[in-house]
Amino acid sequence: MAETRPQAAIAIAPFHTWTFPDGTPWTEFYRIGSGYLLRFPGLADFEVLGEGERVVCYPVPGIDEATSEHLYLNQVLPLVLSKRGKLVFHASAVELGQGAAVFLGESGRGKSTLAASFAVNGCRFLTDDGLVVEPAGGGYQVLPSHPSIRLWSDSEEALIRPGAETAPPLSYTAKSRFLAGAGIAFCDQPRPLQRVYVLGKGTAARLELRRLTAAEALVGWVKHSFLLDIEERPRLASHFDQVAALAKLPIHFSLDYPRRFEDLDAVRQALVEHANDESVTA
C-alpha cells in the first residue's frame, strides 16, 4: 500500500473497461511500461508490475484501508492470478457431497445468496467470488478464498442471524460483509470439483436443472473468467484451452429457480440430492 494520491487523467485510452449495467466504468485497464494500471474510478489505482510479481495500491484520498484491501483481494488479486496462468472465475462454491459445487453467474444472479444459504445451514462455503480452479489428481479442485460473504440487505435479513460477525463497510457498496464463524460455515481446504451450475435469470416457475453441452459449459466458464489482459493472445489461448478441457467434463448444468427466500430450503435439498446422484454424470 502506497500513499494516497488523486487519480490524474491518463493520456492513453484504457484497452479494456468493466462497466456497471448503467454504463458507468467500474474498472479501467491501462498498459504502463511492462505492466498494467487498474483504475477503480474514485476509489484507487493499482499498479501491477511485470507478470504480477508486485502490486502497488494508491488509494484516492479519503478512501479507507478496508476498501483498498477488499478491492485488492476481490478484484485485483484474481486478475493477477489469471496473469500467472491460474483459472479464476466470478463464481461462488460450497462443499457438497464428496466435493465442491460451483455456482457461476453474472452479478445479481444469486451466487452469494445461494452460497450463504448453504453456509448458514452447516454446509461449508469455499468462496463467494473469485473462484480458483486448478488441475489435481486427474481432475480439478476448488481452492478456498477469503472467508467472507457479501450480501445485500434483503439476503442478510433472510439468512443471517443477528450478531453475526461483520467486516468493516466498504466505500463503494451497500452490501454487508459477513465473516465465517460459528453461524457461517467455511471450508478452508481444497475440495474436488464435483458439480458446476450456471445460474439463470430467476424466470423459472419452479426449480429447473438441465445438463449443458460442452460448448455451453465453455461459454459459461469463459464469460465469467477473470482475465487481466484480454489482448494477450498466447495467454488467452492457454486459458481457452484449459477451460475447453474443463468444459468437457459431464458435470455442468444450468440451474434456475424462482428467487424467493422461502424456496431456498427446497433448492438446497434438490442440489444435495443432485450432487449425490452419480447417475446424472454417467
Next chain:
Amino acid sequence: MNLSDKVTIPPQVMARTVGDETVILDLATGTYFGLDPVGARIWALMEEGKTLAEVCERMLDEYEVTREQLEQDTLRLAEELAGQGLIAV
C-alpha cells in the same frame, strides 16, 4: 460485404471446438457464437487470412455444394459475425 473482402479477427476473439460445436468468443464483451462443422471450416480459412472468395474456392474443393449457395452462405455468415464484432473487414 463482398467476396473480395479479407476479414481480420480482433485479438480478443478466439474459437475452440468442444464436442460437435465450435464456439467463437469475444473475451472483451462476452459475445459468443456457435458454429457447426461447416461454419467452423469457413472460420478456420478466414483465420488464415484468405479473402471470402478464396475461402469459397477452398470450400468448393472440400464440399459438394453449388458455388452460388456456398457464396451466399459464406457472405451471410461473415455479415453475421461482423455484426457481432467477431470479425472486421
